[in-house]
Amino acid sequence: MKPSIPKGTRDFSPGEMVRRNFIFDTVRNVFQRYGFQQIETPSMENLSTLEGKYGEEGDKLLFRIINSGDPFGGIKEKHADEKISDFGFRISDIAEKGLRYDLTVPFARYVVQHQNEITFPFKRFQIQPVWRADRPQKGRYREFYQCDVDVIGSDSLLNELELIQIIDDVFSQLQIDVTIKINNRKILAGLAEVAGAKDKIIDLTVAIDKLDKIGIEKVKEELAGKGFSSASIGWIEEVLKVKGDHKEMLGILKNHLSSSETGKKGIEEIETIFALNPELKIQNLELDLSLARGLNYYTGAIIEVKVNDKRSTFTSSICGGGRYDDLTGIFGLPNVSGVGISFGADRIYDVLEEINGFPDFSSVSTKILFVNFGEAEANHCLKLVRHLRDDGINAELFPDAVKMKKQMAYADAKKIPYVALIGSEEIKSGEITVRTMGTGEQSKVTMDELLHLLK
RNA sequence: GUGGUUGUAGCUCAGUUGGUUAGAGCAUCAGAUUGUGAUUCUGAGGGUCGUGGGUUCGAGCCCCAUCAUCCACCCCA
Numbered sequence: 001m002k003p004s005i006p007k008g009t010r011d012f013s014p015g016e017m018v019r020r021n022f023i024f025d026t027v028r029n030v031f032q033r034y035g036f037q038q039i040e041t042p043s044m045e046n047l048s049t050l051e052g053k054y055g056e057e058g059d060k061l062l063f064r065i066i067n068s069g070d071p072f073g074g075i076k077e078k079h080a081d082e083k084i085s086d087f088g089f090r091i092s093d094i095a096e097k098g099l100r101y102d103l104t105v106p107f108a109r110y111v112v113q114h115q116n117e118i119t120f121p122f123k124r125f126q127i128q129p130v131w132r133a134d135r136p137q138k139g140r141y142r143e144f145y146q147c148d149v150d151v152i153g154s155d156s157l158l159n160e161l162e163l164i165q166i167i168d169d170v171f172s173q174l175q176i177d178v179t180i181k182i183n184n185r186k187i188l189a190g191l192a193e194v195a196g197a198k199d200k201i202i203d204l205t206v207a208i209d210k211l212d213k214i215g216i217e218k219v220k221e222e223l224a225g226k227g228f229s230s231a232s233i234g235w236i237e238e239v240l241k242v243k244g245d246h247k248e249m250l251g252i253l254k255n256h257l258s259s260s261e262t263g264k265k266g267i268e269e270i271e272t273i274f275a276l277n278p279e280l281k282i283q284n285l286e287l288d289l290s291l292a293r294g295l296n297y298y299t300g301a302i303i304e305v306k307v308n309d310k311r312s313t314f315t316s317s318i319c320g321g322g323r324y325d326d327l328t329g330i331f332g333l334p335n336v337s338g339v340g341i342s343f344g345a346d347r348i349y350d351v352l353e354e355i356n357g358f359p360d361f362s363s364v365s366t367k368i369l370f371v372n373f374g375e376a377e378a379n380h381c382l383k384l385v386r387h388l389r390d391d392g393i394n395a396e397l398f399p400d401a402v403k404m405k406k407q408m409a410y411a412d413a414k415k416i417p418y419v420a421l422i423g424s425e426e427i428k429s430g431e432i433t434v435r436t437m438g439t440g441e442q443s444k445v446t447m448d449e450l451l452h453l454l455k
Numbered sequence: 456g457u458g459g460u461u462g463u464a465g466c467u468c469a470g471u472u473g474g475u476u477a478g479a480g481c482a483u484c485a486g487a488u489u490g491u492g493a494u495u496c497u498g499a500g501g502g503u504c505g506u507g508g509g510u511u512c513g514a515g516c517c518c519c520a521u522c523a524u525c526c527a528c529c530c531c532a
Contacts, residue, residue, distance in 0.1 A: 007523085057530050060456085102532085130532085135456090137526060146532060206530090320532065344532030373490075408492035423490065437492065 008134070008142025018361045019352070020145075023174065023345050024127055027147045030169045031125040034162060036149050039124050041106040043131075044097045051098075053105045053330070055202075055296045061132045064095040071095075099131035103148040104297075104327070104340060111152055111338075112331035120153030120336075127345075139316055139347050150340025152328070157272050159339050160301045160323065161280070164273070167305055167319060168282045170343065175357055177308040178318070179284050183291040184270050185298050185322070187253065190263015191239065194256065195232030204228075204236075205292030211240060212290060239289065246274050246287040253289075269300060284308070298322035303341055311355040318347045365394065367454050368418040368434075369411045372398040380427050381420070387447065393454050411437060418454065 005011065012020060028038070044065055051059055071094040100106050103126045111118060127147045136142055149166060151159040164180060171178045188208075192201040203226040207219050216237060223233050239256055242249045250267055257263030270287060277285055291304055300323030307314045321341030328336045352358050368388065370381040381397050388395040396416075398407045411419050421433040421442075431444040434453065445453065 004523090055530090061530080132531080134531075135529095136524095140531075144532065317532070342532065347532055371490085404490055405488080405492075410492085412492040419492080421490070433490095435491070440492085442491085 006142070008136035008140075010141065010143075018364060019358050020345065020349060022358065022361070023348055023352075024145075024147070026173050027170055027343055027345075028125070028127065030166055030173065031147075031149050033169075034123070034149075034166060036123040036125040039107075039110065039126055040128060041100070041103070041110055041126070043099055043129070045100050045106055045109065047092070047096055047098045049109050049331075050101055050105060053297065053327075054101055058101060058296075061134055062101055063099040063131045063133050064091060065097040065099065066095050067097075100128075101132060102130050103128060103146050103342065104150065104324070107148065107150055107152075107340075108324075108327040108338070109331055111336070112328050112333040115333055118153075121159075122152050123150075124152075125149045139314060139350055141346055144347075145345040147343040147345055148340055150338055152338035152340075153336055155337050157269060157276075157301075160269075160273055160303075161276055163303065163321065163339065163341050164277075164282060164285060165280055167303070167341065168280075168284070170319075171305070174348065174352065176318075176348070176351060176355070177284075178305050179286055179308050180282070181286050181288040181291045181304045181306065182270065182273065183288055183302045184266035185300055185302055186262045186266025186269065187257070187289070188266075188292055190257040190260035190266055191236060193260045193262060195228060195236060197228055197232065200226060200228070202296070208236070208240060208290050209292040216240065242289065246270070249287055249289065250274075266300075273301075297324040297327050299325040301339065307351050309351075309355050312351050313354065314347065314351050316347070317344070318351060319343045362415050366396050366414060366416045367394045368396075368420055368450075369407070369414075369416045370395070370397040370420045370422065371404060371407045372401045373404075373421075373423050374401045377401075377422055377424070377427065381422055384420070384422070384432070384447065388451070388454070391451060391455075393451075420450070 031038075047062070047064065050062055054061075072089065107124065107126065111122065125148060127145065129143050129145050131143050134140055134142060149163065151162070160182075164182070167178075167180050188205055189198075189201055192198055192204045195204075197204065204223070207222040207226065210222070211219055219240075220233050220237060223236065224230070228236075235256070239253065242252050250271055253263070253267055257267065274285075274287070288304075291302055302322040303320060304317045305319035306317055319341055321339070323337065323339040325337045326334065327338060328334070370385055372378045372381070378397060378401065385395045385397050398410065408419065417437055419435045419437060421435060426433055426444075429444075431446060432450055433442055433444050434450060435442045
């Protein structure tokens with residue numbers, strides 16, 4: 001049998017892990033700089049926690065875990081009077097847990113469950129894998145890591161602004177050229193309201209989100225297909241055509257959305273963010289009215305980050321988020337507003353790979369390898385290795401007294417820059433023969449000289 | 456869920472109108488070198504050509520099915 005792993009999952013080898021950790025360390029450090037605290041939640045949640053939070057599509061993509069023991073036990077009796085399906089059971093009969101789909105909903109659950117221990121506003125971050133039963137493709141995996149930062153229990157737009165700064169910090173540290181796009185769900189709601197289709201906001205957002213991809217004519221067709229009147233379609237087109245700087249866009253929006261209280265509130269929020277931005281000197285922040293994407297639970301700001309670098313072929317977003325006013329309400333804690341974003345670590349990895357953006361990490365592993373010549377020599381080396389490690393130097397002693405060629409090849413494969421050779425001669429003289437692998441030069445040094453060389 | 460692409464050694468891929476025992480490079484292992492890696496030379500192992508069926512005297516190549524893969528749509532990080 002050929003070994004394999006499930007569709008859409010990956011193994012991460014040592015070389016990849018070093019680079020993945022570079023991304024995780026970068027985001028973690030930035031998050032902490034802004035006072036966010038880390039939590040973790042279980043891989044699996046009760047399906048009652050997950051279901052219904054991600055819309056119809058999202059529910060289909062949940063990985064469900066079949067109950068342990070005999071999942072079919074007692075089902076016949078349960079549905080004795082009822083015809084259920086050809087199989088005679090419901091999914092809910094045999095599965096009550098599922099793998100988490102994102103980190104935001106488990107976080108909302110966490111906040112409600114731990115509300116008495118939490119001091120609000122609560123600033124938390126979370127770096128963990130999530131699972132989606134999607135068809136894998138470029139930049140899309142069934143298991144991938146999200147790096148979430150959220151503030152819950154504060155309505156202030158300063159939180160949105162702080163998240164924008166975090167995005168700016170992370171990507172400038174990773175040296176990825178990005179555009180930060182923002183929009184506001186309330187503006188979109190206002191558009192739907194003024195177009196007389198208040199209940200069709202999801203259809204509206206799904207359609208105009210595709211503007212970049214399929215063009216205005218197709219968007220109009222799709223809206224017509226969803227039952228929008230031709231008058232309102234013409235109107236929406238006029239708004240979407242607005243290009244130029246955010247001030248001009250907001251001016252035109254103000255004229256059109258004057259009859260919608262929600263719309264006006266949305267404009268005001270965006271204006272506030274842009275008014276504060278000059279202090280922070282974030283250049284790549286853009287208002288994008290076609291930005292409509294986002295989970296169902298977003299109610300205010302929507303944020304999405306796209307790669308600008310021409311060497312990258314990524315068109316999908318590498319970070320996204322927004323404000324959700326009542327996610328905790330579903331779990332019994334109403335009137336708590338939250339806002340957060342999620343960095344897609346795996347997509348960021350793929351982008352860095354594409355643009356050749358990873359630093360050189362060859363120096364981070366073992367600094368020096370002690371060759372093992374036999375029991376007596378190895379025992380002697382043990383003390384020296386201990387000494388080096390105590391001084392913070394990554395050192396290892398080869399575990400087997402095999403052929404030297406093999407041990408040298410090991411050092412070469414692991415890109416270990418120095419090799420120490422200690423045989424009976426060196427033990428007698430108390431010296432260490434050090435070979436510099438890059439040049440092939442060898443010399444005899446004392447322990448102090450070796451420490452100096454390696455530091 | 457829909458449409459397409461590709462499946463040959465651990466990896467990247469050749470393989471002629473269907474014709475004998477399916478190849479290369481890299482990687483791995485061993486030796487040349489009993490205290491010296493990368494470089495050089497020599498050798499070895501590794502394949503039911505994704506799987507099952509069909510056509511044929513004969514199939515890696517043609518046909519059907521199936522599974523896997525990647526890409527696009529949907530949706531999304």
